[in-house]
Amino acid sequence: MNAYRAIAHGLRRAAGAPALVLLLWLANLLVALPAAWVVADALEADVGASRFHHSLRAGFDTAWYAEYRLRARGLAATFEPSRTGKGVVYENLDAFFGGDLFAGSPAVAGIAVLYGLLFVFLQGGALAHFSAPRARFNPRRFIADGGRFYGRLLQLALIGLAIYFAIYRLARWLFGRLDESFRDGGSEQRIFVATVIGGLLLIAALNLVRLVFDYAKVATVADDQPLSVVALWQGLRFVAARPLRTAGVYAGVGLLSLLLLALYARLAPAAGQSTLLAVAAAFAFSQLFVAARLFLRLSLLGAELEVYRRSGGV
Amino acid sequence: MPRRRATPATLAAALLATLAAAQEPPGKALSPRNANYVIEVSLDPVAKTLSGRQTTTWRNLQQTPTDELYFHLWWNAWRNDHSTFMREDVMRGRSDHGDDVREYDWGYLEVETATSNGVDLMPSRRYAAPDNGNEEDRTVMVLTLPQPVAPGESVTVELTWRARIPRTFARTGYRGDDYFIAHWFPQLGVYEAAGWNCHHFHAATEFFADYGVYDVTLELPDGLVVGATGRLASRDEVGSGRVRYRYLQEDVHGFAWTASPRYLVREDRFAVEGLPAVDLRLLIQPEHRAQASRYFHATKAALEHYGRWYGPYPYRQLTIVDPPYRLGAGGMEYPTLFTGGSAIINPFGGGSPEGVTVHEAGHQFWYGVVGNNEIEHAWLDEGLNTFSTARVMDVVYGRTKLRRSYLNPPGGRPGGFVRVLFDDVLESRAIHGSRFARFIASEGPTMDPMSVPTFLAYPAGAGSLSYHKTAMWLHTLENYLGWERLQPAMAAFYRRFAFRHPKPEDFFAVLEEVTGEDLGWFFDQVYYDSVQFDYAVAKVTSRPAAVTGYVEGEGGELVYRDGKKAGEAGEEATIYRNEVVVRRHGGGVFPVELLMVFEDGSEARRAWDGGERWRLFVDERPSKLAYAVIDPERVLLLDLDYTNNSRLRAPEAAFPARKWASKWMIWLQDLLTTVTFFL
Numbered sequence: 001m002n003a004y005r006a007i008a009h010g011l012r013r014a015a016g017a018p019a020l021v022l023l024l025w026l027a028n029l030l031v032a033l034p035a036a037w038v039v040a041d042a043l044e045a046d047v048g049a050s051r052f053h054h055s056l057r058a059g060f061d062t063a064w065y066a067e068y069r070l071r072a073r074g075l076a077a078t079f080e081p082s083r084t085g086k087g088v089v090y091e092n093l094d095a096f097f098g099g100d101l102f103a104g105s106p107a108v109a110g111i112a113v114l115y116g117l118l119f120v121f122l123q124g125g126a127l128a129h130f131s132a133p134r135a136r137f138n139p140r141r142f143i144a145d146g147g148r149f150y151g152r153l154l155q156l157a158l159i160g161l162a163i164y165f166a167i168y169r170l171a172r173w174l175f176g177r178l179d180e181s182f183r184d185g186g187s188e189q190r191i192f193v194a195t196v197i198g199g200l201l202l203i204a205a206l207n208l209v210r211l212v213f214d215y216a217k218v219a220t221v222a223d224d225q226p227l228s229v230v231a232l233w234q235g236l237r238f239v240a241a242r243p244l245r246t247a248g249v250y251a252g253v254g255l256l257s258l259l260l261l262a263l264y265a266r267l268a269p270a271a272g273q274s275t276l277l278a279v280a281a282a283f284a285f286s287q288l289f290v291a292a293r294l295f296l297r298l299s300l301l302g303a304e305l306e307v308y309r310r311s312g313g314v
Numbered sequence: 315m316p317r318r319r320a321t322p323a324t325l326a327a328a329l330l331a332t333l334a335a336a337q338e339p340p341g342k343a344l345s346p347r348n349a350n351y352v353i354e355v356s357l358d359p360v361a362k363t364l365s366g367r368q369t370t371t372w373r374n375l376q377q378t379p380t381d382e383l384y385f386h387l388w389w390n391a392w393r394n395d396h397s398t399f400m401r402e403d404v405m406r407g408r409s410d411h412g413d414d415v416r417e418y419d420w421g422y423l424e425v426e427t428a429t430s431n432g433v434d435l436m437p438s439r440r441y442a443a444p445d446n447g448n449e450e451d452r453t454v455m456v457l458t459l460p461q462p463v464a465p466g467e468s469v470t471v472e473l474t475w476r477a478r479i480p481r482t483f484a485r486t487g488y489r490g491d492d493y494f495i496a497h498w499f500p501q502l503g504v505y506e507a508a509g510w511n512c513h514h515f516h517a518a519t520e521f522f523a524d525y526g527v528y529d530v531t532l533e534l535p536d537g538l539v540v541g542a543t544g545r546l547a548s549r550d551e552v553g554s555g556r557v558r559y560r561y562l563q564e565d566v567h568g569f570a571w572t573a574s575p576r577y578l579v580r581e582d583r584f585a586v587e588g589l590p591a592v593d594l595r596l597l598i599q600p601e602h603r604a605q606a607s608r609y610f611h612a613t614k615a616a617l618e619h620y621g622r623w624y625g626p627y628p629y630r631q632l633t634i635v636d637p638p639y640r641l642g643a644g645g646m647e648y649p650t651l652f653t654g655g656s657a658i659i660n661p662f663g664g665g666s667p668e669g670v671t672v673h674e675a676g677h678q679f680w681y682g683v684v685g686n687n688e689i690e691h692a693w694l695d696e697g698l699n700t701f702s703t704a705r706v707m708d709v710v711y712g713r714t715k716l717r718r719s720y721l722n723p724p725g726g727r728p729g730g731f732v733r734v735l736f737d738d739v740l741e742s743r744a745i746h747g748s749r750f751a752r753f754i755a756s757e758g759p760t761m762d763p764m765s766v767p768t769f770l771a772y773p774a775g776a777g778s779l780s781y782h783k784t785a786m787w788l789h790t791l792e793n794y795l796g797w798e799r800l801q802p803a804m805a806a807f808y809r810r811f812a813f814r815h816p817k818p819e820d821f822f823a824v825l826e827e828v829t830g831e832d833l834g835w836f837f838d839q840v841y842y843d844s845v846q847f848d849y850a851v852a853k854v855t856s857r858p859a860a861v862t863g864y865v866e867g868e869g870g871e872l873v874y875r876d877g878k879k880a881g882e883a884g885e886e887a888t889i890y891r892n893e894v895v896v897r898r899h900g901g902g903v904f905p906v907e908l909l910m911v912f913e914d915g916s917e918a919r920r921a922w923d924g925g926e927r928w929r930l931f932v933d934e935r936p937s938k939l940a941y942a943v944i945d946p947e948r949v950l951l952l953d954l955d956y957t958n959n960s961r962l963r964a965p966e967a968a969f970p971a972r973k974w975a976s977k978w979m980i981w982l983q984d985l986l987t988t989v990t991f992f993l
Contacts, residue, residue: 032982040975047967049854051943051960056970060739062716066751067957081739082718084977088984090734094720096988108982115986116993123993157993164992179725184481185490187576188601188639188658192731195723210991269977271738279973286980293987 003248010253010303013130014295019137020126021298025291027122031115035075035107042076059271075107089265097199099168120157123301124149127221130302131309152220155228160213164206171202211250212236214300218308242311249307253300260296264289344628345525345565345813348373349502356533357573362418362488364477366499371470372463376505379462383471384442384512388497389423390452391515392480398451402517406773410483410642421480421487425455425500430471433460445514445769453515455500473500482642485653491538494643494653496570497521504687504815513689516769518776520688523567525813530569531560539579541597541633542571543649565628565813566649567685574638578603582610589621592629598636601658605667609634609654612668615710616675620702623801624679624808632678634671640728645670647677657719657733664717664735665707673703683812691818692768692776697784698804704747704785713740744951748785752778754954763844765818786951787840793949795829803828839902840952847902849924849944850958853895856938858888892939894931898924900954909946912937939963
């Protein structure tokens with residue numbers, strides 16, 4: 001099976017399991033919702049009975065924000081105008097590139113950990129669902145599978161996190177060396193190019209690890225592999241034996257994700273909604289974006305599982 | 315092959331040739347020209363050193379004689395970490411190098427010989443510690459003359475010196491083959507009625523010097539593109555790959571130069587009716603070549619608007635420098651030359667590089683022409699200029715868009731390569747131009763009053779006082795007086811103190827005289843004191859004005875009346891008693907206006923001198939109050955909390971709060987999705 005067909009298969013599998021997409025999206029939404037509630041309350045308390053409500057209804061008000069940012073604490077302090085609209089894409093890509101995903105906020109880190117634990121569970125259920133060709137989505141089985149593979153996938157996730165952490169640390173050290181090499185010279189263009197190349201290498205390293213771990217997870221579920229270390233070894237061997245195919249599938253879905261991000265950066269609702277309907281429409285559009293990201297995530301799992309299955313495993 | 319250096323003989327010949335020019339400078343003198351310099355300097359690009367020979371002629375403008383000359387040796391601020399500059403730099407937390415200052419990063423300026431009329435002055439040399447008793451600081455050198463310089467008399471001193479170029483501190487130094495060289499030669503302090511005004515180089519302050527004629531010859535390796543204060547008088551190749559550039563400029567109080575192999579040169583001309591023409595020369599980085607027109611446009615905007623508002627730019631040329639990447643020289647002003655700064659991806663609309671360009675070009679007026687003491691009263695140039703910059707930016711470019719930088723270079727500095735604009739988040743002159751956010755962030759009960767000399771202000775807060783607070787109160791004055799009254803006053807100040815050294819009291823006096831307004835109450839608060847301003851609407855209520863309870867009836871008996879039912883059943887319309895309680899939370903007092911807006915769309919305005927701690931305003935009419943605003947036009951920009959300046963009777967914050975939280979939530983959801991990459 002070539003990469004193109006595998007991707008198409010993955011997309012079909014995800015499209016054929018709308019309940020699964022809905023479940024992942026709901027989980028994402030429900031984890032974020034209480035936090036948004038906290039921020040909404042903080043914004044409402046800060047705006048209070050002031051006339052700023054008017055300008056904030058019509059658009060954004062930098063005069064109010066200049067004061068708010070000094071008063072905001074905790075989760076509310078992560079509210080910034082650049083984290084809305086198209087800024088969502090830029091901020092999170094930059095955070096990913098810099099290895100600083102939590103905006104310096106312990107509250108955001110806590111939410112991310114919570115969501116991560118939940119996602120591992122959902123991922124197990126999703127992989128189990130995809131590993132049974134043409135199976136209809138069964139919530140009870142999904143939950144059972146999620147629980148069944150939870151421990152093993154969590155172990156893999158923890159091992160992976162340690163490796164990702166090491167890669168970021170290594171990248172930081174290497175960027176430090178790069179910085180040192182430019183201490184006494186180097187044009188902006190050269191440093192820009194070096195930074196982009198460095199960034200691409202970092203992203204390549206992260207994605208390579210991710211690729212191996214993806215197939216380790218697939219092996220865990222598809223082969224019911226009880227040992228995470230063995231699953232990781234299986235994933236490594238599988239990728240090493242089929243580098244083009246596995247990387248092609250991964251890169252293909254990655255490209256689709258990048259296109260999605262670019263599209264959202266282009267079309268993201270701006271600040272101007274002033275009616276409930278307009279705000280709801282903007283919110284719904286943005287939820288489509290989130291759901292589409294999760295859909296692609298599921299598609300990748302489906303495609304990778306298909307590649308694994310068709311190749312007869314390791 | 316050894317490099318050919320300027321020999322004593324060639325230097326002496328050149329000095330003789332140029333000395334006359336300095337002693338009898340061309341053109342009508344705009345300034346007292348009492349501190350004149352003829353300098354020959356040679357750069358060693360390998361050792362990163364400068365060798366200089368200078369003749370300084372100083373005339374005593376005061377009524378008292380002096381037998382001492384005080385020189386600033388600015389670069390000794392980076393001689394070691396015991397200098398006043400380095401100690402203060404730690405306090406203000408804004409180091410150029412952090413803790414990573416290496417052996418070749420340090421710089422110094424060492425005077426090797428000093429003579430006057432053949433008398434060796436070196437035995438008399440000492441270092442002064444006028445500000446803080448720091449005997450280890452070497453930034454102020456004192457030479458004792460064989461005889462006093464009488465009022466109106468002149469003295470000539472010849473110095474030779476050697477300097478090690480620092481790896482950029484305070485926007486001066488080198489990085490590789492790129493050089494930005496400022497405040498690099500022994501420069502005289504200012505002799506005032508009270509004696510020499512010659513402070514240490516402080517971390518949070520800049521410079522102060524007398525006006526004069528500068529005749530500077532730079533001997534540099536070939537292959538460098540050079541820019542400098544003044545006009546290029548000659549360029550001579552002297553062999554061995556060395557080139558001598560001679561620059562001349564009259565009526566300036568400093569001289570800076572830059573050299574780099576990477577500069578591209580672009581030229582343009584400022585020519586608008588009613589103002590003198592100025593030749594513009596831009597040295598720009600190749601990566602920014604497409605932004606050349608933006609640099610020129612912003613520079614012309616500054617020259618035109620400052621020129622029309624305050625007075626014309628008096629020099630024939632102006633050099634704009636887009637400094638080499640990471641040289642650390644961006645955003646700084648020097649006589650007839652300034653540095654801007656940009657990024658490789660920098661879309662138009664976010665105020666960069668336009669903002670920094672207008673600001674530094676504007677310094678040619680506030681600092682260049684009006685030569686206040688930046689060490690003692692930095693606000694007189696920085697504050698006036700920040701205010702003026704914001705005004706020009708508003709007039710020429712309108713509201714700027716929120717700008718964020720992404721993709722940081724290794725090491726993080728100087729910020730992201732990719733600048734992204736947020737079209738729907740617009741910044742205003744009042745808030746962004748004067749840096750309101752920085753002002754309120756730093757403002758607090760422990761802030762120094764602005765009357766504290768800048769070099770004595772808490773280093774971490776001195777900048778906010780000089781730039782932001784001054785800009786805020788000047789803008790407040792503009793709102794209060796009107797630009798049509800403030801502008802002539804500032805123009806008068808510019809005109810009267812061009813090529814002089816004004817003090818704060820001069821500025822206040824001119825403003826009061828020209829506007830015809832007693833502004834002492836205002837300056838007492840914003841300059842001599844550090845009071846904070848905060849007015850608030852504490853309460854708004856509306857209830858029927860008719861009485862509820864027992865009142866005397868027609869027969870004198872007590873009858874019960876329900877005020878809430880007044881106006882019902884065909885009676886007259888209900889009259890409402892609308893009450894607004896306003897409070898003054900801060901110590902500052904400013905006359906403010908109260909706006910009351912009623913549900914039927916009618917409005918009422920009430921003036922308040924703002925003196926009491928609180929005041930009740932009552933308005934009775936057949937409509938309930940919708941909301942009240944104290945200072946509705948936001949005249950008092952110094953108000954630290956404008957959110958509490960308005961109050962609706964029925965808060966409506968829920969909708970916008972949920973709207974914006976829902977937008978923020980997408981960020982969190984996307985971040986969570988991004989996190990799953992690792993799982």
